[in-house]
Amino acid sequence: MTVAIIDYGSGNLRSASKAFERAARDIGYAGAVVVTADPDVVARADRIVLPGVGAFADCRRGLGAVSGMTEALTDAVLGRGRPFFGICVGQQLMAGRGLEKETTEGLGWIPGDVTLLRPSDPALKVPHMGWNTIDLTDAGAAHPVLAELSTGETGLHAYFVHSYHLAAVDPAHVLARADYGGPVTAIVGRDTMIGTQFHPEKSQRLGLGLIANFLAWAP
């Protein structure tokens, strides 16, 4: 069994791979965690992780620049239902379009645009940077990857650092939100895919718990 973390020149791959290795050890997951830029490895992987740091358009171009990667990813996730985990901009890339700096087509898996945060309180800074709690939606509360996580106002915190978020057209695709002068999309998902705006690899217990649930997920 293999968990493939896609290397397309974006993202803190070392932190992501260390967190997946740690969560895998914690739950006795027998698979290997590999960081790869090879579409064949992604095609054969049992689980796929798409990290991403930086601007949407740069990340989309970076992914597109790896020959055969978008096709391998789409076939594995949409065609064959391999569990998928998008992190930060990797989650945003699941959207139809990104509106950061320029309009860019996303993967189109979660209909909606990636739009600038506009907190209702002008004193709130953008980027939304730091630790926030998350509230599960009804769809999130029923989701196996989010089972038994400590969420809500008194729950554990997740580490966010972003100025844009995925405004999903279908509310059923939103599994969790944070509050930052209004609702901020924290987790999206459908079918065998899930994505977090926050960084699970930097979110201590909440993040490792989420990764462990993802590794154990058999959708």
Add this chain to the structure above:
Amino acid sequence: MLKARVIPCLDVKDGRVVKGVNFVDLRDAGDPVEAAGAYDAAGADELCFLDITASHEARGTLIDVVERTAALCFMPVTVGGGVRTVEDIRTLLLAGADKVSINSAAVNDRSFVGRAADKFGDQCIVVSIDAKRVSGAGEAPRWEIFTHGGRKATGIDAVDFARDVVRLGAGELLVTSMDRDGTKSGFDIALTRTIADAVHVPVIASGGVGTLDHLVEGVRDGHATAVLAASIFHFGTFSIPEAKAHMAAAGIPVRLDEAGELGAA
């Protein structure tokens, strides 16, 4: 609700912690990775490594520190000190840093901030501003950027500089009062607040923390979204949980996730 962050800063020279770290359970107080693990377990919200290694050749030791920390601590790490090129940033991010702090290189050439932000995203570019008050008593307050540990004036207005680097793409500002640094007399609140109110990005208050009330003042009065301190934590004057409990009691929202089993394993 977003919480105010408490950030301990470790000065690292040639791969070793310079100022002492006085925790009871450390095997090697000079090992930055072990200190990082202890802060992680104590509930620090972020870690900052400031590299004060003099020679460029010894930079590799810092990369090793960042790599080992990323394997152990699942929390955000900022690295500063001697970040001068896009390649420096790439190396640190690949080693596991989440953000880099740029200081002199931004003062010498502001366009570097723009190039760095375009390449890696605003969210990982912190500009570190070392400022000293230059206005006299009775004058409207004015601060200038100083370099070389506060010894060299640049003539650059700190608030103008702050606005400018944010326009260029800085995602966060680390504002250090060189008048207060090391004095334990508290942040320069007027400086912190003036800059925090002038920019739309988060500001980290730094320089001068001696008591837990100072941390409260940085957020409540200085409008900072994070507070950074070194010696009060390193020397065990106060622990991270004590700092957070004090801030919470003063009405400042802080993250109080119970310390887990994820610390120095």
